[in-house]
Amino acid sequence: MSDKPLTSEIVIEAKGLKKFFGSKSVLKGIDLTVFQSEVVAIIGRSGSGKSTLLRCLNGLEAFQEGSVRINGAELKTNNAQTLRALRQQIGMIFQSFNLFPHLSVGENLMLAPHLVHKKTKNELSTQAINLLKRVGLEEKFHAFPDELSGGQQQRVAIARALAMGPSILLCDEITSALDPELVSEVLQVVESLAQEGMTLLMVTHEMNFAKKVSHRVIFMHEGRVHEEGSSIDLFTNPKTTELKQFLSSI
Amino acid sequence: MSIELDFGAILIEWPQLLKGVGWTLFLTLSSTVIGVSVGSFFSWIQWQKKSIGIHVVSLYVESIRNTPFIIQLFFIFFGLPSLGIKLSAEWASVVAMSINLGAYSTEIIRAGVEAIDRGQIEAAYTLALSRAQTFKRVILPQAYKKIWPSLVSQIIIVMLGSSVCGQVSTEELSYAANLIQSRNFRAFEAFIIAATIYLALCILLRSVLNRLGQRYLFGTRRG
Numbered sequence: 001m002s003d004k005p006l007t008s009e010i011v012i013e014a015k016g017l018k019k020f021f022g023s024k025s026v027l028k029g030i031d032l033t034v035f036q037s038e039v040v041a042i043i044g045r046s047g048s049g050k051s052t053l054l055r056c057l058n059g060l061e062a063f064q065e066g067s068v069r070i071n072g073a074e075l076k077t078n079n080a081q082t083l084r085a086l087r088q089q090i091g092m093i094f095q096s097f098n099l100f101p102h103l104s105v106g107e108n109l110m111l112a113p114h115l116v117h118k119k120t121k122n123e124l125s126t127q128a129i130n131l132l133k134r135v136g137l138e139e140k141f142h143a144f145p146d147e148l149s150g151g152q153q154q155r156v157a158i159a160r161a162l163a164m165g166p167s168i169l170l171c172d173e174i175t176s177a178l179d180p181e182l183v184s185e186v187l188q189v190v191e192s193l194a195q196e197g198m199t200l201l202m203v204t205h206e207m208n209f210a211k212k213v214s215h216r217v218i219f220m221h222e223g224r225v226h227e228e229g230s231s232i233d234l235f236t237n238p239k240t241t242e243l244k245q246f247l248s249s250i
Numbered sequence: 251m252s253i254e255l256d257f258g259a260i261l262i263e264w265p266q267l268l269k270g271v272g273w274t275l276f277l278t279l280s281s282t283v284i285g286v287s288v289g290s291f292f293s294w295i296q297w298q299k300k301s302i303g304i305h306v307v308s309l310y311v312e313s314i315r316n317t318p319f320i321i322q323l324f325f326i327f328f329g330l331p332s333l334g335i336k337l338s339a340e341w342a343s344v345v346a347m348s349i350n351l352g353a354y355s356t357e358i359i360r361a362g363v364e365a366i367d368r369g370q371i372e373a374a375y376t377l378a379l380s381r382a383q384t385f386k387r388v389i390l391p392q393a394y395k396k397i398w399p400s401l402v403s404q405i406i407i408v409m410l411g412s413s414v415c416g417q418v419s420t421e422e423l424s425y426a427a428n429l430i431q432s433r434n435f436r437a438f439e440a441f442i443i444a445a446t447i448y449l450a451l452c453i454l455l456r457s458v459l460n461r462l463g464q465r466y467l468f469g470t471r472r473g
């Protein structure tokens with residue numbers, strides 16, 4: 001899959017993004033534009049700043065310089081109200097699932113829409129069941145997270161993010177904590193989201209998957225976008241020595 | 251030397267004992283509800299990481315944890331009237347016990363809050379929950395679950411501590427036992443019986459609280 005998305009509406013726009021942890025510079029000026037329905041993979045060595053970049057885009061980390069716009073609205077990490085409005089448009093899936101262990105699967109899906117969108121119980125449970133169907137887990141509505149396999153937990157986490165109706169999903173190595181045989185069930189869900197037109201920005205070590213579903217690949221190196229291009233170009237014809245080294249090391 | 255035991259002389263005073271049990275339970279339950287709410291609220295203040303809030307809460311927690319309960323009770327009952335705050339013995343007891351449990355439970359709950367995985371908080375924020383919603387719906391339930399056994403033990407300690415409230419003439423169980431033995435001079439039997447009742451109340455309270463924890467904190471699993 002490498003057809004460019006049809007629309008050219010910009011949904012994520014980062015300019016000159018700089019992030020320090022103390023005196024340590026982790027993002028050294030990132031410019032990034034993501035279009036609606038685009039699937040972008042971020043690859044790079046451990047410590048190159050991939051997670052930090054994603055976390056700056058939804059305000060989990062504050063940044064020191066530069067700007068981020070999500071669907072045209074500027075991200076301000078010091079304004080709780082606008083930050084929450086923005087987070088309804090941009091979901092995030094984590095490596096460690098982070099399901100709420102004290103709530104059943106159904107309750108995990110309904111908590112945020114209940115608190116944030118103030119929907120009725122009926123609407124919410126219908127929506128939750130439909131989302132669970134979409135990830136192939138409708139029979140797990142009453143189960144608790146610790147009764148599920150890692151792959152199932154991650155699919156629930158995806159359904160939970162979708163319950164807020166986001167237009168963008170950030171995925172941070174969402175299959176890295178899974179046993180190899182459980183990886184594909186999660187990737188299938190992600191692929192179906194891509195086909196349905198969800199904008200996806202995903203950090204991944206699954207190079208075959210990145211090749212297969214992403215329109216564009218970004219290679220990060222030492223806090224910078226070191227090389228970027230269509231997935232075919234980048235994997236078959238890397239230009240920089242760092243990317244060549246990286247690709248040969250995996 | 252032999253002593254003749256006459257438990258009947260004590261048990262015949264059962265209305266006084268029953269009243270004592272009633273007050274002991276009332277003091278314990280009301281101070282549990284108030285104290286745990288205070289502790290939860292103050293652990294929320296601490297979680298905000300605003301330095302003024304942290305200082306105020308730790309001043310409260312440290313002054314309660316480092317002074318005897320009986321002094322706290324006497325201060326509220328005998329001391330506060332000079333500021334024009336006059337409470338009945340019973341209300342002074344409830345207030346003192348609530349303030350006391352509030353301080354200890356603040357510490358206990360805070361430990362639970364700090365043990366929550368950062369990923370839980372980030373997941374909640376990512377789902378557009380506010381800080382307050384995150385604390386109340388994601389952090390606090392998990393924190394309670396982690397610290398429930400310590401909290402239950404502290405509630406038991408507070409129940410046993412309520413025996414001090416007889417000193418300001420709240421007619422709880424130890425007051426009742428003391429009153430009965432002062433009438434019939436059967437101190438040995440009176441305090442054996444009081445001790446037995448306290449023991450039974452502890453076992454009962456612990457099992458009720460453990461069951462409540464099972465029911466509401468450890469998942470309502472079917473099947």
Ligand SMILES: Nc1ncnc2c1ncn2[C@@H]1O[C@H](COP(=O)(O)OP(=O)(O)OP(=O)(O)O)[C@@H](O)[C@H]1O
Nearest residue numbers: 021022024026044045046047048049050051052053
């Ligand atoms: N909270 C933090 N405090 C201090 N330094 C941090 C923090 N988070 C990340 N860093 C540092 O920032 C750099 C980038 O980290 P980041 O997690 O973004 O890398 P990554 O590309 O996602 O790596 P990985 O592939 O291992 O997940 C690393 O050097 C890391 O040690």
Ligand SMILES: [Mg+2]
Nearest residue numbers: 050051052172
């Ligand atoms: Mg990372």
